[in-house]
Amino acid sequence: MEVQGLQMTEAKTAPGLFKRNPPIAGEAExxxxxxxxxxxxxxxxxxxxxxxxYTLCLRMLGNVSEAEDMTQEAFLHLFRKIGSFRGESAFSTxxxxxxxxxxxxxxxxxxxxxxxxxETINPSEEDSPKRxxxxxxxxxxxxxxxxxxxxxxxxxxxxxRMVFVLHDVEGFEHNEIAVMLECSTGNSKSxxxxxxxxxxxxxxxxxxxxxxxxxxxxx
Amino acid sequence: MTLKDSNRPNSVSCAEFQEQLPDLFxxxxxxxxxxxxxxxxxxxxxxxxxxxxxxxxxxEQAKQLLQPQEPSDNVWKKIQEGLATDTSYAAKSHKE
Ligand SMILES: [Zn+2]
Numbered sequence: 001m002e003v004q005g006l007q008m009t010e011a012k013t014a015p016g017l018f019k020r021n022p023p024i025a026g027e028a029e030x031x032x033x034x035x036x037x038x039x040x041x042x043x044x045x046x047x048x049x050x051x052x053x054y055t056l057c058l059r060m061l062g063n064v065s066e067a068e069d070m071t072q073e074a075f076l077h078l079f080r081k082i083g084s085f086r087g088e089s090a091f092s093t094x095x096x097x098x099x100x101x102x103x104x105x106x107x108x109x110x111x112x113x114x115x116x117x118x119e120t121i122n123p124s125e126e127d128s129p130k131r132x133x134x135x136x137x138x139x140x141x142x143x144x145x146x147x148x149x150x151x152x153x154x155x156x157x158x159x160x161r162m163v164f165v166l167h168d169v170e171g172f173e174h175n176e177i178a179v180m181l182e183c184s185t186g187n188s189k190s191x192x193x194x195x196x197x198x199x200x201x202x203x204x205x206x207x208x209x210x211x212x213x214x215x216x217x218x219x
Numbered sequence: 220m221t222l223k224d225s226n227r228p229n230s231v232s233c234a235e236f237q238e239q240l241p242d243l244f245x246x247x248x249x250x251x252x253x254x255x256x257x258x259x260x261x262x263x264x265x266x267x268x269x270x271x272x273x274x275x276x277x278x279e280q281a282k283q284l285l286q287p288q289e290p291s292d293n294v295w296k297k298i299q300e301g302l303a304t305d306t307s308y309a310a311k312s313h314k315e
Contacts, residue, residue, distance in 0.1 A: 043295075050290055050294070050295070051287035051288065051290075054289070054290035055284075055285070055286075068290055068294050071290050075298050076298055139269045139272065140273045149280055164281070168277075168282075169281045169282070169285060189244070189245045192244075193240055193241035193244060196274045196277050199277050200274065200277060203277070
C-alpha cells in the first residue's frame, strides 16, 4: 500500500500533452483585443472554443444543464482573467485547465468526494463493481456506439466518471490526474479500473436491451 | 502466491489475477505480462482474457467522446449578460 498523495506534489508541466490543440488562426489577435476589453474579440474566442469547453464539461458532469452552467462560468472566468494569460502555454491548454479546475471546484462545493481514499484502502465489495469471476457469458459485441457509451459514462458515479474522462477521453496521465484530484496515482489507477469495469457492466446491460434504448435515443 | 509449484499450472486465481489489472493497464503491459504465473493464468483463462479485451475496447472507444458537442445559444446570452454587469461595475469603480 503506498502512502497517499505524497508522490506527486510538484505540478508537472507536461510538454506535448495537448498535442491536439494547435494554434488557431486569428486567435492570438483576438486574445490581445480581448485583453483590451473588445466585445467582438470575446465573441470570437467563444466561437472558437465553446465546443471544446462545453464537451469537456458535459463529459465530466454527465448532464446538459450543469454543463451549460459551467461553460458559462468558464468563459466568464476566462474573460475576467484573460489579462493574466501570458502565452506561456497554448491558450487552449490554459482554458482547458481553467475549465477542469472550475468543474472540480464545483463538484467539491457540492460536497462530492471525488476519489474516496478509504474505498481504495479498504475496498468494500458492495461498492465496487462486481468482479468477473467465472461468468463466461457475453463479451461486448465490439459495436458500442457513441450514444450508448455517452449514456453509460453519464451514469457512472462522479468519481469514476472524472477519472475515466480525464484519462481515457482527455488523455491525461495518472500522475497528472493525481495532482488535479489531490489523490495518489494508485488511487487514480484503481478508480480508472473500477470505472471501466462499471462501464462494461452498463454496456452489457444496454446490449441486452437494445431496442428500447435505440428508440428512446432516436426521439 | 509465490510458490513455484509446477504441478499447479493455475496457481493464480482469477481474483488474484484481476487484482493486478489496474497496474498492468497503467503500465500498458496487458499484452505482454512479464510475471510468468500471471501470464500463465491469462493464457488458460478465457474469462480473464475476455475481461481484458473488453476493458481495452472500452478504453479505445472512449475517444469517441472527444467528438465536440454544441452548447445551446442560451449559454452565450448568459455570458454576455455576465460581461455586461462586469463592465458596468468596472466603469463605476473607475469613476471613483
Ligand atoms: Zn481468470
